[in-house]
Amino acid sequence: MATMVEVARIAGVSISTVSHVLNGTRHVGEETRIRVRQAIEQTGYRQDALARAMRRSRSDSIGLVVSDAGEPAFAEMAHGVEHAAAQRGLTLLLANSAEDADREERAVQTLLERRVDGLILARGAGSGPSVVKMLESLSAPVVLLDRVFAELAFDQVGADNRESARRLVAAMTASGVPRFVVIAGDTRVPTLRERLDGFFDGISDARLRADDQVVLTGVQTPELARRFRAEVASGGIPGIIACSTPLAVVALTELAALGMRTPADVAFATFDGFNFPDLFEPRLTTVRQPGFEMGVAAVELLADRLDRPGGGPRTVRLQQRIESRESTLSWNADPGT
Amino acid sequence: MATMVEVARIAGVSISTVSHVLNGTRHVGEETRIRVRQAIEQTGYRQDALARAMRRSRSDSIGLVVSDAGEPAFAEMAHGVEHAAAQRGLTLLLANSAEDADREERAVQTLLERRVDGLILARGAGSGPSVVKMLESLSAPVVLLDRVFAELAFDQVGADNRESARRLVAAMTASGVPRFVVIAGDTRVPTLRERLDGFFDGISDARLRADDQVVLTGVQTPELARRFRAEVASGGIPGIIACSTPLAVVALTELAALGMRTPADVAFATFDGFNFPDLFEPRLTTVRQPGFEMGVAAVELLADRLDRPGGGPRTVRLQQRIESRESTLSWNADPGT
DNA sequence: CTGTTAGCGCCTTCAT
DNA sequence: ATGAAGGCGCTAACAG
Numbered sequence: 001m002a003t004m005v006e007v008a009r010i011a012g013v014s015i016s017t018v019s020h021v022l023n024g025t026r027h028v029g030e031e032t033r034i035r036v037r038q039a040i041e042q043t044g045y046r047q048d049a050l051a052r053a054m055r056r057s058r059s060d061s062i063g064l065v066v067s068d069a070g071e072p073a074f075a076e077m078a079h080g081v082e083h084a085a086a087q088r089g090l091t092l093l094l095a096n097s098a099e100d101a102d103r104e105e106r107a108v109q110t111l112l113e114r115r116v117d118g119l120i121l122a123r124g125a126g127s128g129p130s131v132v133k134m135l136e137s138l139s140a141p142v143v144l145l146d147r148v149f150a151e152l153a154f155d156q157v158g159a160d161n162r163e164s165a166r167r168l169v170a171a172m173t174a175s176g177v178p179r180f181v182v183i184a185g186d187t188r189v190p191t192l193r194e195r196l197d198g199f200f201d202g203i204s205d206a207r208l209r210a211d212d213q214v215v216l217t218g219v220q221t222p223e224l225a226r227r228f229r230a231e232v233a234s235g236g237i238p239g240i241i242a243c244s245t246p247l248a249v250v251a252l253t254e255l256a257a258l259g260m261r262t263p264a265d266v267a268f269a270t271f272d273g274f275n276f277p278d279l280f281e282p283r284l285t286t287v288r289q290p291g292f293e294m295g296v297a298a299v300e301l302l303a304d305r306l307d308r309p310g311g312g313p314r315t316v317r318l319q320q321r322i323e324s325r326e327s328t329l330s331w332n333a334d335p336g337t
Numbered sequence: 338m339a340t341m342v343e344v345a346r347i348a349g350v351s352i353s354t355v356s357h358v359l360n361g362t363r364h365v366g367e368e369t370r371i372r373v374r375q376a377i378e379q380t381g382y383r384q385d386a387l388a389r390a391m392r393r394s395r396s397d398s399i400g401l402v403v404s405d406a407g408e409p410a411f412a413e414m415a416h417g418v419e420h421a422a423a424q425r426g427l428t429l430l431l432a433n434s435a436e437d438a439d440r441e442e443r444a445v446q447t448l449l450e451r452r453v454d455g456l457i458l459a460r461g462a463g464s465g466p467s468v469v470k471m472l473e474s475l476s477a478p479v480v481l482l483d484r485v486f487a488e489l490a491f492d493q494v495g496a497d498n499r500e501s502a503r504r505l506v507a508a509m510t511a512s513g514v515p516r517f518v519v520i521a522g523d524t525r526v527p528t529l530r531e532r533l534d535g536f537f538d539g540i541s542d543a544r545l546r547a548d549d550q551v552v553l554t555g556v557q558t559p560e561l562a563r564r565f566r567a568e569v570a571s572g573g574i575p576g577i578i579a580c581s582t583p584l585a586v587v588a589l590t591e592l593a594a595l596g597m598r599t600p601a602d603v604a605f606a607t608f609d610g611f612n613f614p615d616l617f618e619p620r621l622t623t624v625r626q627p628g629f630e631m632g633v634a635a636v637e638l639l640a641d642r643l644d645r646p647g648g649g650p651r652t653v654r655l656q657q658r659i660e661s662r663e664s665t666l667s668w669n670a671d672p673g674t
Numbered sequence: 675c676t677g678t679t680a681g682c683g684c685c686t687t688c689a690t
Numbered sequence: 691a692t693g694a695a696g697g698c699g700c701t702a703a704c705a706g
Contacts, residue, residue: 001476003683014693019685029691044474049450050387050396051683054698059387061430061451069419070629072612075412082406082433091447093398094431096419110428113386114398137381139338252616275409279589280617292407340699351677356701366675388699391682 002043011039022047049091053115061091062302063111065104067124069096073245073272073291074122077145080295081120088303090117099124105131112140118302120295122146125189125219141305143298147190148315155301156315157294161194161271162201164287164320168241168269169202172328177239177267181214181231183224183247195243195271220246229254232266238331242270248284267331273323283325290318339380348376359384386428390452398428399639400448402441404461406433410582410609410628411459414482417632418457425640427454436461442468449477455639457632459483462526462556478642480635484527485652492638493652494631498531498608499538501624501657505578505606506539509665514576514604518551518568520561520584532580532608557583566591569603575668579607585621604668610660620662627655 004022008015013032020026021036028036039045053059064081066074078094085092093111097104104124108131111119119138122145123131132152135142141155148158172180180199187193196215203210214231218224228251231237240255240262242248248270255262262268262282273286297316305311345352350369357363358373365373376382390396401418403411415431422429430448434441441461445468448456456475459482460468469489472479478492485495509517517536524530533552540547551568555561565588568574577592577599579585585607592599599605599619610623634653642648 005683015684016686016694017692020692023685025685027691032691046446046450048391048452048683049447050391050452051698052685054385054387054391054682054700055684055686057698069412069416072409072412075406075409075415078412078415078431079406079433082431086432086444091451092431094415094419094429095423096416107423109383110386113383114428115385115387249613249616256616274617275612276586279586279593280611280619282617342699352699353678353701354676357676360701362701364675369676385699388682389701391684392699392701394682 001048002045003048004045006043007036007039007045010042011035057115059091059115059117060089061093061114061116062299063093063095063108063114063116063119065095065097065107065111065119065121067097067099067104067122067127069094069098071245072275073289074146076291077122077295077298080292080297081299082295083292084296084299084303088299090299090303097124097127099126101126101128101131105134108134112138116140117306118142120145120298120302123149125186141302141309143301145294145298148194148317149190153313155305155313157298157301158191158315158317159289159294159320160317161191161320162198164322165195165198165241165271166201166205168285168287168322169199170205171322171324172239172241172267172269173202173206173208175267175328175331177328177331178208179212179214179237180239180241181228181237182216182241182243183228183251184215184217184243185224185247186219187217192243199241220250225250225254229258232260233258237266239267240269242268245270245272245274248273262327263329263331268327271320277323277325282327285325285328286323288321288323290320294318338385339382340385341382343380344373344376344382347379348372394452396428396452396454397426398430398451398453399455399457399636400430400432400445400451400453401457401459402432402434402444402448403459404434404436404441404464406431406435408582409612410626411483413628414459414632414635417629417634418636419632420629421633421636421640425636427636427640434461434464436463438463438465438468442471445471449475453477454643455479457482457635457639460486462523478639478646480638482631482635485531485654486527490650492642492650494635494638495528495652495654496626496631496657497654498528498657499535501659502532502535502578502608503538503542505622505624505659506536507542508659508661509576509578509604509606510539510543510545512604512665512668514665514668515545516549516551516574517576517578518565518574519553519578519580520565520588521552521554521580522561522584523556524554529580536578557587562587562591566595569597570595574603576604577606579605582607582609582611585610599664600666600668605664608657614660614662619664622662622665623660625658625660627657631655 004015008018095107118141120143144156148156184196185192242251269285271287341352432444455478457480481493485493521533522529579588606622608624
């Protein structure tokens with residue numbers, strides 16, 4: 001690869017002039033500029049981003065650590081991050097923590113060693129205080145994505161989980177569902193916690209009894225599936241809410257095993273949801289997370305802070321859309337009619 | 338951030354000793370090593386990967402350019418690439434070309450400027466000879482992913498599209514489907530070309546008339562959808578094969594609009610497919626692409642070439658699995674019985 | 675077993 | 691309007 005030295009030699013100028021032509025950092029005479037451009041063309045010269053980054057102590061790159069690259073929800077966010085980053089001339093370094101605290105910490109370290117200008121982190125379920133301490137000691141700006149921790153002083157991007165859950169419950173109770181099984185998952189995960197809180201908001205709004213509701217929490221294990229199955233099998237459950245896609249998979253699998261269907265036997269709604277939900281049955285009512293937009297928003301927060309540092313931490317909540325489909329719309333409070 | 342100079346000063350050694358402790362590149366006395374480690378601990382020193390890369394002219398990073406980060410198929414491959422890369426201590430730089438030739442070229446340039454040690458590229462539909470020329474002039478190794486171009490001298494990873502299509506057709510003809518509408522898409526894309534070729538292999542194997550089959554090619558437009566609809570509406574079509582997920586979406590949408598169902602009215606199979614195909618109806622027979630494994634294989638090829646350069650280009654074909662489901666299994670050649 | 679030193683390719687201050 | 695030169699942080703000869 002040609003370097004600036006070679007370009008300079010061919011153009012008959014100093015390397016500093018080449019640099020200034022390249023970056024437009026000071027005026028260069030018309031004629032000189034043309035000679036330099038020709039020399040660049042001729043040699044096929046390409047700037048070395050590493051050397052440049054080293055000298056400027058700014059790499060024009062950002063890091064993204066996702067907790068599960070396999071989940072479509074995170075793939076969407078990554079897509080949004082890539083898009084917004086590229087638009088700003090930032091290169092994206094991607095790492096996956098696979099929901100493992102150690103790997104998460106190592107991923108962050110690796111990206112920092114590569115001197116990313118900023119970091120976007122979707123913390124995993126296992127992520128503990130040690131990562132937080134590390135992030136806090138950083139000079140590079142950090143944005144937390146997807147899982148919002150109210151007590152932490154970082155910029156954060158999440159969905160309006162609590163509000164959406166509340167609205168979902170409002171819609172379902174309005175159509176006559178008086179009682180729910182909520183498969184809520186690991187409520188140490190803020191996203192799931194918020195959705196559950198919103199559920200109870202909605203129950204309260206509808207003047208229903210909170211202790212009448214069945215809430216299944218805990219990490220996703222066969223045990224959780226069994227508990228769900230037992231609750232549903234015991235009968236008298238008109239409504240089911242799954243608080244994430246993996247949890248919906250559990251619920252749907254168990255329902256099928258019980259020979260139950262939605263909306264015929266039970267009203268059903270899920271968060272995040274599946275691709276192409278209108279092509280397949282059952283058509284599930286879904287609280288849709290704007291993954292792409294969340295990724296974009298995270299980059300915006302980051303870029304903003306890179307441009308002008310200072311100012312307190314900001315949290316952005318993106319609105320979720322409730323896509324109502326047959327699984328709740330066609331559910332009938334009184335099948336007898 | 339602390340540098341090696343500071344660590345060296347505190348440990349009372351030269352920076353070269355620090356470097357050797359860090360990299361294990363030469364023997365360092367027990368005691369000295371311990372002092373250095375302490376100094377590292379104490380200062381919170383982190384290696385600067387950029388400076389290191391510059392000096393060694395090796396960045397321990399690879400670039401991945403995908404043609405559509407939004408497609409789950411590519412998200413899977415990216416996941417595999419990330420996984421295999423991380424395992425080898427390689428950082429992943431991700432870029433998206435969004436099926437645009439210009440952006441693809443720019444993405445490659447950007448990654449090269451960042452001095453990635455190698456490049457994995459899933460070429461987009463619009464990708465032309467100019468990218469190829471550029472790749473050929475590179476010193477860094479390149480692996481082409483997903484879309485295999487027989488005439489190009491790169492390492493490549495793809496699926497065994499032709500063979501799988503042939504087997505799929507064998508299975509469907511065996512259960513009595515004598516005639517197909519194939520929604521084949523843009524056959525300039527090698528993957529789709531191969532699937533179509535395999536289709537005709539299968540037709541020939543089954544001693545069916547090739548000119549009896551209806552093949553719809555062309556980029557995905559409303560026009561393609563209309564043609565599909567017209568063909569199916571005209572009747573007498575017992576089998577449908579969609580050669581990619583987006584094409585399956587078109588086909589399913591049009592079928593629904595016609596009030597037709599699978600397997601009741603028509604046998605249906607698709608390539609690549611949808612998530613959780615057993616949870617929803619219709620349950621589609623699917624030729625599943627091993628996206629994750631393809632990503633892993635691409636990194637293996639790349640790493641191999643980094644370790645020991647030389648040798649001719651290799652093409653790896655990963656086997657696809659045919660997941661047979663009701664959409665073909667329950668189709669009945671003679672609904673009268 | 676350890677230290678000294680010359681760059682890797684670039685930007686930027688200072689000088690002209 | 692342009693050049694000269696230092697140094698970003700690190701590795702790898704070379705030298706002891």
